[in-house]
Amino acid sequence: MTDLDHIRNFSIVAHIDHGKSTLADRLIQSTNTVSAREMKEQLLDAMDIERERGITIKANTVRIEYIADNGELYILNLIDTPGHVDFAYEVSRSMHAVEGSLLVVDSTQGVEAQTLANVYQAIDADHEIIPVLNKIDLPASEPQRVKEQIEDVIGIDASDALLVSAKSGLGIHETLEAICKRLPAPTGDRNAPLKAMLVDSWYDSYLGVVVLVRIMDGVMKKNDRVKFMRNGTVHQIDKIGVFRPAMQDVAELGPGEIGFITASIKQVRDTKVGDTITTEKKGTDKALPGFKPSIPVVFCGLFPVDSAEFEDLRDAIEKLALNDASFSYEMETSAALGFGFRCGFLGLLHLEVIRDRLEREYDIELITTAPSVVYHIYMKDGTMQELHNPADMPDLTYVDHIEEPRIKATIMVPDEYLGDVLKLCQDRRGIQLELTYAGTRPLVVYDLPLNEVVFDFYDRLKSVTKGYASFDYQLIGYREDNLVKMQVLVNDEPVDALSMMVHRDRAEMRGRAMCEKLKELIPRHMFKIPIQAAIGGKVIARETLSALRKDVTAKCYGGDATRKRKLLDKQKAGKKKMRQFGKVDIPQEAFISALKMDS
Amino acid sequence: MSEDWRQGGFGLYVHWPFCAAKCPYCDFNSHVARTIDHAAWRNAYAHELERSAAETPGRVLNAIFFGGGTPSLMEPEAVAAVIEAAGRYWTLANDLEVTLEANPGSVEAGRFAAYRDAGVNRVSMGIQALNDRDLARLGRIHSVAEARAAFDIARNCFDRVSFDLIYARQDQTLADWQAELTEALSMAIDHISLYQLTIEQGTAFGDRYNAGKLRGLPHDDLAADMYDATQDICGAHGMSRYEVSNHSRPGSESRHNLIYWHYGDYIGIGPGAHGRLTVGGNRYATEAPRNPQAWLDAVRKASGESERTALSGIEQAQEFLMMGLRLVEGVDPERFAALAGYPLPAKAVSELQDLGMLNVGKTNISVTDQGFNVLNAVLGALLAD
Numbered sequence: 001m002t003d004l005d006h007i008r009n010f011s012i013v014a015h016i017d018h019g020k021s022t023l024a025d026r027l028i029q030s031t032n033t034v035s036a037r038e039m040k041e042q043l044l045d046a047m048d049i050e051r052e053r054g055i056t057i058k059a060n061t062v063r064i065e066y067i068a069d070n071g072e073l074y075i076l077n078l079i080d081t082p083g084h085v086d087f088a089y090e091v092s093r094s095m096h097a098v099e100g101s102l103l104v105v106d107s108t109q110g111v112e113a114q115t116l117a118n119v120y121q122a123i124d125a126d127h128e129i130i131p132v133l134n135k136i137d138l139p140a141s142e143p144q145r146v147k148e149q150i151e152d153v154i155g156i157d158a159s160d161a162l163l164v165s166a167k168s169g170l171g172i173h174e175t176l177e178a179i180c181k182r183l184p185a186p187t188g189d190r191n192a193p194l195k196a197m198l199v200d201s202w203y204d205s206y207l208g209v210v211v212l213v214r215i216m217d218g219v220m221k222k223n224d225r226v227k228f229m230r231n232g233t234v235h236q237i238d239k240i241g242v243f244r245p246a247m248q249d250v251a252e253l254g255p256g257e258i259g260f261i262t263a264s265i266k267q268v269r270d271t272k273v274g275d276t277i278t279t280e281k282k283g284t285d286k287a288l289p290g291f292k293p294s295i296p297v298v299f300c301g302l303f304p305v306d307s308a309e310f311e312d313l314r315d316a317i318e319k320l321a322l323n324d325a326s327f328s329y330e331m332e333t334s335a336a337l338g339f340g341f342r343c344g345f346l347g348l349l350h351l352e353v354i355r356d357r358l359e360r361e362y363d364i365e366l367i368t369t370a371p372s373v374v375y376h377i378y379m380k381d382g383t384m385q386e387l388h389n390p391a392d393m394p395d396l397t398y399v400d401h402i403e404e405p406r407i408k409a410t411i412m413v414p415d416e417y418l419g420d421v422l423k424l425c426q427d428r429r430g431i432q433l434e435l436t437y438a439g440t441r442p443l444v445v446y447d448l449p450l451n452e453v454v455f456d457f458y459d460r461l462k463s464v465t466k467g468y469a470s471f472d473y474q475l476i477g478y479r480e481d482n483l484v485k486m487q488v489l490v491n492d493e494p495v496d497a498l499s500m501m502v503h504r505d506r507a508e509m510r511g512r513a514m515c516e517k518l519k520e521l522i523p524r525h526m527f528k529i530p531i532q533a534a535i536g537g538k539v540i541a542r543e544t545l546s547a548l549r550k551d552v553t554a555k556c557y558g559g560d561a562t563r564k565r566k567l568l569d570k571q572k573a574g575k576k577k578m579r580q581f582g583k584v585d586i587p588q589e590a591f592i593s594a595l596k597m598d599s
Numbered sequence: 600m601s602e603d604w605r606q607g608g609f610g611l612y613v614h615w616p617f618c619a620a621k622c623p624y625c626d627f628n629s630h631v632a633r634t635i636d637h638a639a640w641r642n643a644y645a646h647e648l649e650r651s652a653a654e655t656p657g658r659v660l661n662a663i664f665f666g667g668g669t670p671s672l673m674e675p676e677a678v679a680a681v682i683e684a685a686g687r688y689w690t691l692a693n694d695l696e697v698t699l700e701a702n703p704g705s706v707e708a709g710r711f712a713a714y715r716d717a718g719v720n721r722v723s724m725g726i727q728a729l730n731d732r733d734l735a736r737l738g739r740i741h742s743v744a745e746a747r748a749a750f751d752i753a754r755n756c757f758d759r760v761s762f763d764l765i766y767a768r769q770d771q772t773l774a775d776w777q778a779e780l781t782e783a784l785s786m787a788i789d790h791i792s793l794y795q796l797t798i799e800q801g802t803a804f805g806d807r808y809n810a811g812k813l814r815g816l817p818h819d820d821l822a823a824d825m826y827d828a829t830q831d832i833c834g835a836h837g838m839s840r841y842e843v844s845n846h847s848r849p850g851s852e853s854r855h856n857l858i859y860w861h862y863g864d865y866i867g868i869g870p871g872a873h874g875r876l877t878v879g880g881n882r883y884a885t886e887a888p889r890n891p892q893a894w895l896d897a898v899r900k901a902s903g904e905s906e907r908t909a910l911s912g913i914e915q916a917q918e919f920l921m922m923g924l925r926l927v928e929g930v931d932p933e934r935f936a937a938l939a940g941y942p943l944p945a946k947a948v949s950e951l952q953d954l955g956m957l958n959v960g961k962t963n964i965s966v967t968d969q970g971f972n973v974l975n976a977v978l979g980a981l982l983a984d
Contacts (some may be wrong), residue, residue: 039842106951178943194644229968272613298617371848377937526951526954526956526973526976526977526980527954527977548819548973548976549819549820549822549823549972549973549975550819550820550822550823550826550972551972551974551975551976552843552971552972552974553797553843553973553974554794554796554797554843554844555794555797555844556843556859556921556922556925557856557859557866558610558612558858558865558874558875559867559871559873560875561859561873561875561884561918561921561922562873562884564918565914565918565921566977566983568917568921568978571979572979572982572983572984575979575983581949592763
């Protein structure tokens, strides 16, 4: 155990690519927490997807031992948090487990939208915040301007910001010193009844559920019988330890410390993040306030390309759900796509991450249907239904009105692209809330419908700003609007997986874009195929895919029989990747690509 | 029950793998060699004929085809030796057809009489185009004048002369093709093969096409119009289509090629040659090494066959249908069912009939004019599962 005065718990707040993971790596490395042999880039990002995309998805923890200039040994616990808005909830709970934050800003770029969102979470959690200007060794570095920007935009004192180059190691020693000197020590009473915060939990195939805890009061030891206060379940601690960043057993965890326990817990769902853990006997009766649960905001259908793989998909989804309580799923049947699952996600990145993991870790090819948000359908009888899937839209004669989720989007963008960004937001039914300047960079705040954002808003934003915009959002509630369900008919047959909710004023435009796109994506058949978009019974857009005119092998003699037969097998394999609608084969990529708009 | 191949007949294909120059569109197994050991090739063919004959005793041979490459570069003695050996091993049909593919150059034309004396009774000439600019673009080493001269020699030597043209060429208009085809038909005797230019991967044209440098090729609609015009013009000249790309006067069809399309048995000898052979109740697909030297070496060791795969009933049924529907006469659905063990899918057949792609009779199914244009899609629908 370590006395409270020598413990510092902190997290790092940064925008993607501003060097958070590199800084964490340097802190770990320069304190010899990990031997040079074991050192690899982005130590804390354990998942392949995290390393590849350079993002952090799950919170990760490491305990660093540091002998400060005053000769005393400090225990530094770093919780590395995800930067992306989809995982804001993970960020917020991690923030409540620590007392301070390093605010890392790329000194060549300045403050970005994501930085803002996360730093406000740190402020909400009463953190002491140390500004760190990274990439200070680059010629484009402008520390003075960025300091002013931090003061202007975030409103914290940046006069003694640390000047660091995580890449070259410059300023790492000063950072470690600042953590010891400037961040507050945790408080807590070793003699009080045990009170521990359940910060996070995940499934490990060898150990079962691993629970990340922060001890507030009291002491936790191996073999203790502990109670999870929310539902009163009792477990015996099998294993207790800390992350360095590999698991290392310890005898006990005392106040202010962060570590893990395992206790023969089978499912992540049995552990509630934010729950309070105490001893079974003589425990505390004062639970921590807890966190509000995260709720999925984006839904889509996931179907196996090969319908024989449905059971494999079910197994894979169940396994993933063991580890990620924030994603929801229920079985779905589609006339077009067969059996699959309607899944709920925290956001689009979360959706992509889960889909990638299913495809990669479980080797299942998937068809992903149009992402949809949760609509509130108010019925004439006064009840309200949540609509997760446009295909389930009730008969309009019973519907009074429809409300849709709205977000507050914060976008920071270089001046020269401001006009394009404003136009994009306006096109997406946005309402401008703010247009200010963060230093020299415009900061735009828009009230936008989430459904306009889930399709391709982020892609469009990146493309109109050549990647220079940063974007963050939070849900702000529901509002009524003139929303309709648009159906797509291919060869006069409705394709349920392509129906979507749209704003009435945008329906023609969306319908036209969709029909044009499908015309490109569906291969020509032996007959002509009308492609229509319709609202109710009314067709609002139409394209015709003309019939295939020429597809015949000119030469076919004795030597070609085998080749032709193999070609046919290949065609058949290709056809397996299509879905049949009446007489029309629709390639699976159509289900996603058709929803992306070019302008 | 008699073996299925008997409904198609029995043929011998001999592959000569050498050309004077490689054409940029050609994906056949052809090679340009500085020197050729003609004696070695003659011995190898003899060895392979003997080996094949041992497996097919007592059969009647309907046709022999010398293909390539450029078999008109073969020494007439080698051609004679093959034909002579075939006569020793099998009973030759009364109407035995012996075709040799020939380049319409002056050198080859000088050998036509010798080929005739060796037993060749039909030549198929690769004229390909009737204007010099396009011949050059197609990488052909002959001129139109040379081709016409060679053709005249051929028709004096042989009763049956066919020639090939390639159309849907770069920058060719519909009117260009109509004029060229009409001119060609005025030369034609009893048979003509008209191929739409197909860009094959692994050829010089394929590489140029992939690099975006093969411009002026007709889009699908123009290609379809050209194909339709071809049928109209040939029909008017009494040279109707009997197969996707082959036209003849009635009774002058290529008997050897009909063996393929009627899904008979054929022995394939020479580098890269394929065969279909029914032995001991199984039908095998045979293949030979593609490289000329590798083939010679294999023959010297034991056999020029590199692979022999037994075809399942379903695979045979698929091949039967893919080949048979290329013919205007169509196929007998009973033969498909006997091979596959199940009939043609009724739903697909009636849908294709409704679309105007198939003529469906009790004992015969054939492709309509409209169906010929999209035969691959028709076959795909019929053989979907």
